Amino acid sequence: MSWRWALRSLRSSRARFHGRSHELFFSTALCSARSSRISIYPENPTKVISCREGRCWGARGLHDVRYQLDLDRSSEEEPVDPFSLVADELSLIADRLRSMVIAEVPKLASAAEYFFKMGVEGKRFRPTVLLHMASALNMPIPWSATDNLFGSLSGDLRTRQQRIAEITEMIHVASLLHDDVLDDADTRRGIGSLNIVMGNKLSVLAGDFLLSRACIALSSLGNTEVVSLMATAVEHLVNGETMQMTTSAEKRCSMEYYLQKTFYKTASLISNSCKCVAILAGQTAEVSMLAYNYGQNLGLAYQLIDDVLDFTGTSSSLGKGSLSDIRHGIVTAPILFAIEEYPQLRKIVDRGLKEPADIDIALDYLEKSQGIKKTKELAAVHADHAIKAIDAFPESDNENVHISRRALVDLTHRVLTRTK
Amino acid sequence: MSWRWALRSLRSSRARFHGRSHELFFSTALCSARSSRISIYPENPTKVISCREGRCWGARGLHDVRYQLDLDRSSEEEPVDPFSLVADELSLIADRLRSMVIAEVPKLASAAEYFFKMGVEGKRFRPTVLLHMASALNMPIPWSATDNLFGSLSGDLRTRQQRIAEITEMIHVASLLHDDVLDDADTRRGIGSLNIVMGNKLSVLAGDFLLSRACIALSSLGNTEVVSLMATAVEHLVNGETMQMTTSAEKRCSMEYYLQKTFYKTASLISNSCKCVAILAGQTAEVSMLAYNYGQNLGLAYQLIDDVLDFTGTSSSLGKGSLSDIRHGIVTAPILFAIEEYPQLRKIVDRGLKEPADIDIALDYLEKSQGIKKTKELAAVHADHAIKAIDAFPESDNENVHISRRALVDLTHRVLTRTK
Numbered sequence: 116m117s118w119r120w121a122l123r124s125l126r127s128s129r130a131r132f133h134g135r136s137h138e139l140f141f142s143t144a145l146c147s148a149r150s151s152r153i154s155i156y157p158e159n160p161t162k163v164i165s166c167r168e169g170r171c172w173g174a175r176g177l178h179d180v181r182y183q184l185d186l187d188r189s190s191e192e193e194p195v196d197p198f199s200l201v202a203d204e205l206s207l208i209a210d211r212l213r214s215m216v217i218a219e220v221p222k223l224a225s226a227a228e229y230f231f232k233m234g235v236e237g238k239r240f241r242p243t244v245l246l247h248m249a250s251a252l253n254m255p256i257p258w259s260a261t262d263n264l265f266g267s268l269s270g271d272l273r274t275r276q277q278r279i280a281e282i283t284e285m286i287h288v289a290s291l292l293h294d295d296v297l298d299d300a301d302t303r304r305g306i307g308s309l310n311i312v313m314g315n316k317l318s319v320l321a322g323d324f325l326l327s328r329a330c331i332a333l334s335s336l337g338n339t340e341v342v343s344l345m346a347t348a349v350e351h352l353v354n355g356e357t358m359q360m361t362t363s364a365e366k367r368c369s370m371e372y373y374l375q376k377t378f379y380k381t382a383s384l385i386s387n388s389c390k391c392v393a394i395l396a397g398q399t400a401e402v403s404m405l406a407y408n409y410g411q412n413l414g415l416a417y418q419l420i421d422d423v424l425d426f427t428g429t430s431s432s433l434g435k436g437s438l439s440d441i442r443h444g445i446v447t448a449p450i451l452f453a454i455e456e457y458p459q460l461r462k463i464v465d466r467g468l469k470e471p472a473d474i475d476i477a478l479d480y481l482e483k484s485q486g487i488k489k490t491k492e493l494a495a496v497h498a499d500h501a502i503k504a505i506d507a508f509p510e511s512d513n514e515n516v517h518i519s520r521r522a523l524v525d526l527t528h529r530v531l532t533r534t535k
Numbered sequence: 536m537s538w539r540w541a542l543r544s545l546r547s548s549r550a551r552f553h554g555r556s557h558e559l560f561f562s563t564a565l566c567s568a569r570s571s572r573i574s575i576y577p578e579n580p581t582k583v584i585s586c587r588e589g590r591c592w593g594a595r596g597l598h599d600v601r602y603q604l605d606l607d608r609s610s611e612e613e614p615v616d617p618f619s620l621v622a623d624e625l626s627l628i629a630d631r632l633r634s635m636v637i638a639e640v641p642k643l644a645s646a647a648e649y650f651f652k653m654g655v656e657g658k659r660f661r662p663t664v665l666l667h668m669a670s671a672l673n674m675p676i677p678w679s680a681t682d683n684l685f686g687s688l689s690g691d692l693r694t695r696q697q698r699i700a701e702i703t704e705m706i707h708v709a710s711l712l713h714d715d716v717l718d719d720a721d722t723r724r725g726i727g728s729l730n731i732v733m734g735n736k737l738s739v740l741a742g743d744f745l746l747s748r749a750c751i752a753l754s755s756l757g758n759t760e761v762v763s764l765m766a767t768a769v770e771h772l773v774n775g776e777t778m779q780m781t782t783s784a785e786k787r788c789s790m791e792y793y794l795q796k797t798f799y800k801t802a803s804l805i806s807n808s809c810k811c812v813a814i815l816a817g818q819t820a821e822v823s824m825l826a827y828n829y830g831q832n833l834g835l836a837y838q839l840i841d842d843v844l845d846f847t848g849t850s851s852s853l854g855k856g857s858l859s860d861i862r863h864g865i866v867t868a869p870i871l872f873a874i875e876e877y878p879q880l881r882k883i884v885d886r887g888l889k890e891p892a893d894i895d896i897a898l899d900y901l902e903k904s905q906g907i908k909k910t911k912e913l914a915a916v917h918a919d920h921a922i923k924a925i926d927a928f929p930e931s932d933n934e935n936v937h938i939s940r941r942a943l944v945d946l947t948h949r950v951l952t953r954t955k
Contacts, residue, residue, distance in 0.1 A: 220774050222781035293743060297736045316717045316780060319739055320773050323713060323746070327769035330750050334762035342754035342762060349747035353740050354640050360736060361642035 355379030382414025802834025
């Protein structure tokens, strides 16, 4: 039995498969199969009964699903790398972005291109997600035996879906420029933030410029639902930033408020852009909603881990000072979970976290609490929801579609395991 | 012969008619017929040979056109008042704007609605222009004898054209919010500017919010050319502000640079929105371009007079301190014309106009120069171009269409003669 067959049989019962054949294991949540070491995240949601070379059995909770897989070692494949799969296309998008943000007025041109220059384009996480979403939903297009993953797809549709990736990046960078003005940030992507380098005024104007260029690019797609969804994402970015900035003591300690803000600030842009990619592909409302759900849950998982890394990461790997949220009085999931365990922490938080001593006390509580662990678990739950959305996509026999779906699943994994 | 007949015969030879029958006169530029005193602006471009009660003769430059009009005194009519003609519709738009800018997040809601509240909606010049443009181009719609100027027009089309007026106001207010942050302004429309009242951060966010809401409203119109034109107008606002902010000594004294900046900052929004109104009406590219030309020239005339008023107006009538441009080192047309006459003024201007003494010297030069007069004349030339665009609109027998075209012409007059 080939690993492809194994993958398909696992898919049909909604369990997940990753990695090389002799490293096979699975879980209803997310499994890491990057090395021969077995790690299941969150801790052991799926009981792996036995896993040895070439054979694997597992049982899954109430469903009591059981598999026995005989693996064809000769069909071993590298695990998918979502970024390298679309590397060429990412370069194309980066080039086009640089040409899309050229402004007539010289100073505005320098400001607008600042974060699109070679080397400071960021992780390009959103374009990668969107390119794989485009491939994962390009059905029914006859599969052609080509080495180029996207060679068989409609060129025109693909270009329009790439445009969504470009527009998403423009909106994202516009929000970064304005957020950095609002937060008096001094670094971004390892270089000086634009507000520091060119001043607040040009940062505000460059952000507006990028929004207008994004809107012009959107209009060229000729789909008013797409324009509306992306404009809604901009509104949500503003909502999220305002919620963070103007929160009351009551709301600051509300998990519901935090999750709503997190959706607005981080998840809405990627969920709405995923939906746009599906709409352009001509998918049904139901499938488009699955694409949205994937983006939404991926975005939430991403931000939850970001909030963990703000406590556990190092300044160099974060690209901004560690503990930066709590030092700015911003309360995130780890602290909120810690308050649930230690209600006395609430009083410290309500004092505004303005004193270093209060921050130290909060960190002590956090350390002895399950705050970090519970935040990671919540992120894993959202990652699982994201995977379930991919699993619910319409069946396809297209190999490229499957590779892209695996890449989307792999991205949820990377979101959970990233350290920067 | 009724005044309507007189009007039509004058229109056909591209001269203009204003006012009550016994106050009739005309010019190829713009005539004021508000009182029995004859005033022609700019000074006497058309030689009025004779004008007495009930009869009027005129000659027009090279064309040597001559009219004799016998007026039917019984058909006297009030001159059009562009604002009162659309007062009800302006209220409707103001109400809808208030409902369109409601934000979920409370602080954002207060910030976004700030300049849409009753009493601080501003002059509503743009919506007035756009409503008359809509009526002026609603052909061929059968004329119905209704008191309601717009009763005979297509409700759906009219609503969509009103939406352009609403979107234009949202974009305009968004640009005001960001401009006031950039300029550290402290008053606007006679009240504290939002950056002073709620801070720079909320002003930036509220501006972004309005832009996103404008984009959502645009998408609901379902016309991608319209989305693109309005987004281009946003980009132009940013271009203009950046040009003003980052100008070099060389460019600061260039009339070409000044006019380009003025187009971007003031004329592009109204010209593009006029064009959108024409496009929604299903007009040809040629007619849509005439609508654009009207808006462009009206906008330029408006700003030129604004620049004059910054020198000649009083603080209370301007709603911002008089001489505010020159005190901020911003060089406008009156000073540029003065430099043409007195090149030695250039040196003073190049020093940056940072010292009160330098400003006084510049004002002395301005006073003895033709700067103010020449700026007014340039404004009149643009007003004339605007009128010519209206004159070139397709013929129509619809009375309402004619009233709206007269209103558009009247608006060019108001732009030239306004004192605040």
